[in-house]
Amino acid sequence: xxxxxxxxxxxxxxxxxxxxxxxxxxxxxxxxxxxxxxxxxxxxxxxxxxxxxxxxxxxxxxxxxxxxxxxxxxxxxxxxxxxxxxxxxxxxxxx
Amino acid sequence: xxxxxxxxxxxxxxxxxxxxxxxxxxxxxxxxxxxxxxxxxxxxxxxxxxxxxxxxxxxxxxxxxxxxxxxxxxxxxxxxxxxxxxxxxxxxxxxxxxxxxxxxxxxxxxxxxxxxxxxxxxxxxxxxxxxxxxxxxxxxxxxxxxxxxxxxxxxxxxxxxxxxxxxxxxxxxxxxxxxxxxxxxxxxxxxxx
Numbered sequence: 001x002x003x004x005x006x007x008x009x010x011x012x013x014x015x016x017x018x019x020x021x022x023x024x025x026x027x028x029x030x031x032x033x034x035x036x037x038x039x040x041x042x043x044x045x046x047x048x049x050x051x052x053x054x055x056x057x058x059x060x061x062x063x064x065x066x067x068x069x070x071x072x073x074x075x076x077x078x079x080x081x082x083x084x085x086x087x088x089x090x091x092x093x094x095x
Numbered sequence: 096x097x098x099x100x101x102x103x104x105x106x107x108x109x110x111x112x113x114x115x116x117x118x119x120x121x122x123x124x125x126x127x128x129x130x131x132x133x134x135x136x137x138x139x140x141x142x143x144x145x146x147x148x149x150x151x152x153x154x155x156x157x158x159x160x161x162x163x164x165x166x167x168x169x170x171x172x173x174x175x176x177x178x179x180x181x182x183x184x185x186x187x188x189x190x191x192x193x194x195x196x197x198x199x200x201x202x203x204x205x206x207x208x209x210x211x212x213x214x215x216x217x218x219x220x221x222x223x224x225x226x227x228x229x230x231x232x233x234x235x236x237x238x239x240x241x242x243x244x245x246x247x248x249x250x251x252x253x254x255x256x257x258x259x260x261x262x263x264x265x266x267x268x269x270x271x272x273x274x275x276x277x278x279x280x281x282x283x284x285x286x287x288x
Binding site: 007011014060062063064065083 | 247
């Protein structure tokens with residue numbers, strides 16, 4: 001499997017490690033009134049789609065950047081690769 | 096941070112010798128390089144342009160682009176990751192480079208002294224492609240001078256800098272694993288030469 005790194009171009013997936021669902025970026029506000037419920041959902045509830053899935057990958061044997069990889073879990077086709085920090089900033093996650 | 100002279104101690108190389116190790120094969124030389132000072136430079140968020148211009152005036156030229164390395168006079172620098180570079184200079188004349196670089200970039204960047212964290216082996220000679228392609232994922236045959244690739248050799252994260260394609264490379268890896276990295280380089284060379 002080849003991951004097309006947004007900065008470095010095509011790289012073998014053996015250089016990367018997998019973390020999990022990209023929804024991990026959307027960490028709840030710990031000060032919210034229902035923070036306990038939100039964290040329960042954040043930690044334990046995951047979609048398990050047969051099809052397109054957005055995932056966090058880490059380029060451990062490369063430039064050490066975190067990526068959001070959109071992958072089809074049925075065909076393993078990789079549809080899109082973005083820098084996770086760009087995704088996070090676009091969602092207002094990074095100050 | 097100050098320069099310590101006349102302490103009566105003799106430095107050893109990452110491989111533990113008093114002189115840098117050299118291994119010679121037909122068409123290939125692997126040479127331990129111990130005379131470079133290193134410091135990493137990271138741009139703080141929102142200060143990317145400020146760091147680039149401050150570093151450019153300190154180094155005498157622009158920081159390298161992604162996946163590249165460049166040289167300006169005594170300084171060399173390579174790209175390590177987004178907004179992160181390693182700067183190098185001769186150790187004898189620039190032992191305090193990290194402090195000087197921090198002065199130059201001020202609050203715009205973070206600088207960490209890295210000299211003793213790494214070991215460096217320079218590989219020279221016409222058999223470089225044959226040896227490197229057995230060691231790492233990097234597409235060395237498609238590479239060009241000025242490429243800086245972070246890859247892995249012998250399960251170690253290393254930087255591979257290309258000076259002359261097929262003829263001259265620097266391999267920089269973790270100092271605490273210098274023996275393992277050196278073993279891998281020599282074993283790969285012996286397997287093809």
